[in-house]
Amino acid sequence: xxxxxxxxxxxxxxxxxxxxxxxxxxxxxxxxxxxxxxxxxxxxxxxxxxxxxxxxxxxxxxxxxxxxxxxxxxxxxxxxxxxxxxxxxxxxxxxxxxxxxxxxxxxxxxxxxxxxxxxxxxxxxxxxxxxxxxxxxxxxxxxxxxxxxxxxxxxxxxxxxxxxxxxxxxxxxxxxxxxxxxxxxxxxxxxxxxxxxxxxxxxxxxxxxxxxxxxxxxxxxxxxxxxxxxxxxxxxxxxxxxxxxxxxxxxxxxxxxxxxxxxxxxxxxxxxxxxxxxxxxxxxxxxxxxxxxxxxxxxxxxxxxxxxxxxxxxxxxxxxxxxxxxxxxxxxxxxxxxxxxxxxxxxxxxxxxxxxxxxxxxxxxxxxxxxxxxxxxxxxxxxxxxxxxxxxxxxxxxxxxxxxxxxxx
Numbered sequence: 001x002x003x004x005x006x007x008x009x010x011x012x013x014x015x016x017x018x019x020x021x022x023x024x025x026x027x028x029x030x031x032x033x034x035x036x037x038x039x040x041x042x043x044x045x046x047x048x049x050x051x052x053x054x055x056x057x058x059x060x061x062x063x064x065x066x067x068x069x070x071x072x073x074x075x076x077x078x079x080x081x082x083x084x085x086x087x088x089x090x091x092x093x094x095x096x097x098x099x100x101x102x103x104x105x106x107x108x109x110x111x112x113x114x115x116x117x118x119x120x121x122x123x124x125x126x127x128x129x130x131x132x133x134x135x136x137x138x139x140x141x142x143x144x145x146x147x148x149x150x151x152x153x154x155x156x157x158x159x160x161x162x163x164x165x166x167x168x169x170x171x172x173x174x175x176x177x178x179x180x181x182x183x184x185x186x187x188x189x190x191x192x193x194x195x196x197x198x199x200x201x202x203x204x205x206x207x208x209x210x211x212x213x214x215x216x217x218x219x220x221x222x223x224x225x226x227x228x229x230x231x232x233x234x235x236x237x238x239x240x241x242x243x244x245x246x247x248x249x250x251x252x253x254x255x256x257x258x259x260x261x262x263x264x265x266x267x268x269x270x271x272x273x274x275x276x277x278x279x280x281x282x283x284x285x286x287x288x289x290x291x292x293x294x295x296x297x298x299x300x301x302x303x304x305x306x307x308x309x310x311x312x313x314x315x316x317x318x319x320x321x322x323x324x325x326x327x328x329x330x331x332x333x334x335x336x337x338x339x340x341x342x343x344x345x346x347x348x349x350x351x352x353x354x355x356x357x358x359x360x361x362x363x364x365x366x367x368x369x370x371x372x373x374x375x376x377x378x379x380x381x382x383x384x385x386x387x388x389x390x391x392x393x394x395x396x397x398x399x400x401x402x403x404x405x406x407x408x409x
Contacts, residue, residue: 195245
């Protein structure tokens with residue numbers, strides 16, 4: 001039986017998985033990587049700790065225009081398969097609740113584990129080779145070319161990402177290759193990123209972090225709810241809870257919808273309880289000014305900001321402040337409405353929403369347009385929430401693409 005020659009275009013998480021699996025199945029594999037080394041984006045995941053998967057796996061954690069194929073892919077190579085894969089390569093795993101990390105909590109461990117396996121499999125890595133063309137010569141025959149070289153392959157697996165974090169190499173070149181091969185690309189949005197607010201005073205509270213509950217509204221309708229840490233920046237809001245909502249915000253803004261987030265700064269206290277609490281404290285500390293009064297309740301910078309929002313001077317004595325103003329402050333703490341005017345760019349985004357449409361792909365991730373052409377990873381129209389879901393998609397799709405590309409039929 002003839003040995004298949006396979007090109008993997010892109011040496012990220014999905015590409016490394018696809019290359020390893022295809023090689024284990026007997027194929028001769030080359031990885032074409034535009035950077036000076038593979039796995040650059042892996043090193044940046046999870047703040048360098050690499051949350052590589054999540055045991056709480058369901059499709060409610062994923063987005064895309066059609067999730068029927070992704071659902072099958074994620075079942076074909078699931079979280080338990082991912083754990084066994086890395087354990088068999090010698091990597092110990094640390095679980096934090098449902099989140100999975102390398103035991104070292106270093107992203108470099110994940111990358112090194114994959115690199116060592118690539119070396120063992122005698123997979124050739126062609127670094128600093130930006131692929132500029134993939135040409136279908138005939139059925140199951142392709143030419144892959146960079147500016148410096150070209151080579152003919154029996155199969156090609158395209159895994160070169162989307163548009164997010166272009167400094168790591170994902171700048172849309174792979175999407176251009178897919179387009180030239182006739183594939184439809186759905187609308188692209190930054191995802192897992194911060195949101196910009198309509199408020200020129202946010203610089204005053206930049207750097208504040210607080211545990212909150214957040215609702216996202218599109219045209220005054222609640223479409224998403226999250227809890228977690230809110231990070232305030234000079235441009236607006238950030239943090240994991242906001243990241244989870246950013247995809248929805250970006251799509252809403254693109255469709256000219258009114259996008260708002262409603263922040264509850266005291267999620268563990270009911271409104272009426274908060275009103276009574278502040279009222280009692282007002283009488284208890286009547287001779288304190290508002291600034292010192294709020295110091296025991298909320299972040300000082302944020303307290304000053306909120307006071308100004310309801311036209312209260314922080315130097316005003318509590319006994320001089322009417323109860324209705326205290327109620328207004330309580331209301332604002334429970335329902336702080338922020339108008340979202342923009343989303344951070346792809347430079348600050350962790351993943352890309354949108355990509356190669358699944359309508360032109362088979363369940364094997366093979367193209368319906370070109371037999372022998374496969375796709376995997378972020379280049380496809382599926383993206384997940386924070387928590388290891390995007391890397392699990394990379395492992396699952398890379399495994400399925402690599403397995404099917406290495407089949408002789």
